[in-house]
Amino acid sequence: MRAERPIRIGVMAYEGCFGAEIFGITDLLRIANHVARRSDVAAGDVFEVSVVARRGALVRVAGGISVGARQWHPGLDTLVVPGFELASAEGLTGSLARWRQETSFLSLVAARGVPVASVCVGAFLLGEAGLLDGRTVTTSWLFARELAARHPRATVDADAMMVADGNVTTTAAFSTVHDLAMHLVTRYAGDQVARSTSRIGLVPDNRDSQAAYVDREVIASTGPRFARSVQRWLVDRLEQPYDLPAMSRAFEVSPRTMLRRFALETGRTPLEFLREARVNAATRLLESTDWRVPEIMERIGYVDPSSFRRLFARQTGMTPGAYRRQFTRTAR
Numbered sequence: 001m002r003a004e005r006p007i008r009i010g011v012m013a014y015e016g017c018f019g020a021e022i023f024g025i026t027d028l029l030r031i032a033n034h035v036a037r038r039s040d041v042a043a044g045d046v047f048e049v050s051v052v053a054r055r056g057a058l059v060r061v062a063g064g065i066s067v068g069a070r071q072w073h074p075g076l077d078t079l080v081v082p083g084f085e086l087a088s089a090e091g092l093t094g095s096l097a098r099w100r101q102e103t104s105f106l107s108l109v110a111a112r113g114v115p116v117a118s119v120c121v122g123a124f125l126l127g128e129a130g131l132l133d134g135r136t137v138t139t140s141w142l143f144a145r146e147l148a149a150r151h152p153r154a155t156v157d158a159d160a161m162m163v164a165d166g167n168v169t170t171t172a173a174f175s176t177v178h179d180l181a182m183h184l185v186t187r188y189a190g191d192q193v194a195r196s197t198s199r200i201g202l203v204p205d206n207r208d209s210q211a212a213y214v215d216r217e218v219i220a221s222t223g224p225r226f227a228r229s230v231q232r233w234l235v236d237r238l239e240q241p242y243d244l245p246a247m248s249r250a251f252e253v254s255p256r257t258m259l260r261r262f263a264l265e266t267g268r269t270p271l272e273f274l275r276e277a278r279v280n281a282a283t284r285l286l287e288s289t290d291w292r293v294p295e296i297m298e299r300i301g302y303v304d305p306s307s308f309r310r311l312f313a314r315q316t317g318m319t320p321g322a323y324r325r326q327f328t329r330t331a332r
Helices: 019-038 089-098 100-111 120-128 141-150 176-189 191-201 216-220 225-235 244-250 255-266 270-288 293-300 305-316 320-327
Strands: 007-012 047-053 058-060 066-068 078-081 116-118 162-165 168-171
Touching: 007 019, 007 100, 007 176, 019 047, 019 176, 019 191, 047 176, 078 100, 078 120, 089 100, 089 120, 089 141, 100 116, 100 120, 116 120, 120 141, 120 168, 162 176, 168 176, 176 191, 225 244, 225 255, 225 270, 244 255, 244 270, 255 270, 270 293, 270 305, 270 320, 293 305, 293 320, 305 320
Parallel strands: 007 047, 007 078, 078 116, 116 168
Antiparallel strands: 058 066, 162 168
């Protein structure tokens, strides 16, 4: 039976952060405390969870909701940073400037050896605190490219659901607050408590990739105008063979200039984008139709089943059949 003192988890509240990401940690760890006591893993609470902020008072989180918080302090075993409301990367610099005191505190606790973790775009605060350099990290797929651009000394794994690198743990988008909570339960309370907590809370405890959730069209809708135009041209011709000379003529540039400009604006080739767009189209058809995989392949321009399945699995982390089973919504 576990007899040590409770693990002190602090969840940092700050103006504009998501309240659900605060309570996703606090509430799931409370459930884990109950599970640990009932299974005789611990005589008391495994976790002592507190919401902390730079002032021990009410904090206005996203949506104007007030959340009570204690005065923050470095005497924690782990500090969790929730994400914040972010409609587009264009407003990121101004938002981060508001939270200089928060990033200074993050630097302080990390320098004292306290592990820190972020949910979703909370990773940007860790970056401002200088905690991402030299590490492999992740964040929401929607903002992974921006995180990599702002912190070139970090390796951003845009497909990972969660990455633990030393004393810094980063997670993907909004719902990964539960993945992070389960990670903490497994680490400090063990597999048995984690399994029971997962089943009681109906939360997953084995997700490892966000690749299947990525909407490449959303990513493609931002960025420089030339690349967006080329991307739309390719999407309109998914079923046609890739033809670099024809595409270059359509935009009145040479093939060499086409490749150079597209790579400069997107970091990849038009063919790489086309492959991703085809898989993205396939995922939508798997979700919304009952077409067989060969029919879907024909619609998006693939004739070789083995190459299509390899590409699909590489991009989504699962087979077409497994994807359809997980994401198809059936009427009840």
